[in-house]
Amino acid sequence: MKIAVAGKGGAGKTLLAGGLAFLLARAGYTTIAIDADSAPNLGFLLGLSPGDAGRIVPVSKNETLIAAKTGTGYPGVYTLNFTVDDVVQKYAVPTPSGVHLLVMGTVVSMGAGCTCPANSVIRALLRHLVVDRDEVIIMDMEAGVEHLGRGTAENVDMMLVVSDANRQSLSLAGAIVQMAQDAGIPRIALVGNRIADAGQEHVIREFAGANNLEVMGMIPFDPSVVRAGIEGNPISSLEGSVAIRTIGEILSRIEPGTKEKLSAVQGFDRSKPV
Template identity: 75%
Template sequence: MKIAVAGKGGSGKTLLAGSLAFLFARAGRITLAIDADSAPNLGFLLGLTPGGADTLVPVSKNADLIAAKTGTPYPGVYALNFSVDDVVTKYAVSTPAGPHLLVMGTVTSMGAGCTCPANSVVRALLRHLLVERDEVVILDMEAGVEHIGRGTAESVDVMLVTSDAHRQSLVIAGRIAKMAQDSGIPRVELVGNRIQEPGQETVIRDFARVNALTVAGMIPFDPAVTRAGVNGDSISTLLGSATLEAISGILTRICPGQNVHGENV
């Protein structure tokens, strides 16, 4: 299962991505969480300490890795064919919450065909993760989907786009969903977040209907999430919370063969 999560900054996309990765790992699935945001913080949610998270160098900024993969004896000439099979083994780290984490970082113009060394490595690595590997992959993305170019997008099983009921958040969610569909992602669904009253859910469902989007589920406003954020707690501390129960329901809906409360089915 390959799931990409996107949305406006502050919409709850990292919470959703981290929760999905945690639930898959807890159910016994080998799970790799990919932080592809320009301001990576998925590691904190998965239980890494600030010091531990700060030591992680994003793939796109790892000069030694990029040089090893793309370097040639000729100045200004870069290799475009190389293996990335070893990157996960060398650079993904285990987290207290269960999933392994790889910080990808971001580069620009991925979909425009830029062939600079960092872009080439990130593109090859994403294709390897999404096309050639069997484990569960959860991608915490930026608002755009430029990371995922043609030939890779169709290997994402589903993109979940998060939004609360605010108009600006919904407009951005609609743009992201359209970009994802145009990129070739076969299944794009909307997730409502921080729902405090029925009227907010109605606003999100009406927006989804007008924009021909399926709603994967609704996550309620949950003080437990706020407390966990203030305390710097891992997602694992939210077991039994309304948030994780709602996200468990979303996971069951998009992946009905997965029992997130225990064994695979």
């Protein structure tokens, strides 16, 4: 199971990515979460302290790693023939949530010096994680659409596009969906977030219908999520909340085989309405 989560900044993609990874790990799946955002904060949600999270050097900025993989000893000359199977073991960080976290970062600009080595390492590592390894991979993508142009979500099984009812958020969701379709991602679905009333849900479902999009679920507005953000609490503090139970429902729709395992997870009670 390899899932990329995309959307507008602030739409809730990190909550969804973190919630999926947390539930999968709690249900017994070996899970790697990839933070591919230019402003990574998935580590906090997965329970890392600010100090531990701050010590993580994103792969895109790890000059030692990039030089070891692409260096030839000749200035300006790089090799693109390298392996990355050792990177996960060395750089994936265990978190209190049970998820291993790999902070990928991103190459922000193609204009400030040669970024080819960093791009090459990131793309090779993502391909290795998605294609060659058996773990569950949940990828929290960079906000916006630029990452799709760089091919960072190639070969995933599914992309979940997160949006609230805001028209700007939905407009960007439409652009992400179009680029994901052009990239050949086999399954693309929309997830509504922070849904406060039936009117907001209707707006999102109307948008999905107009764009022939599968709707995977609607995460209600949940004050406990707001409180956790203000207090800096991890995703584990939300176990049993309506948001996490809804994310569990979404996961069981994505992969029905997880239904029984999820039902055994403390706090995920399928008998409760969501």
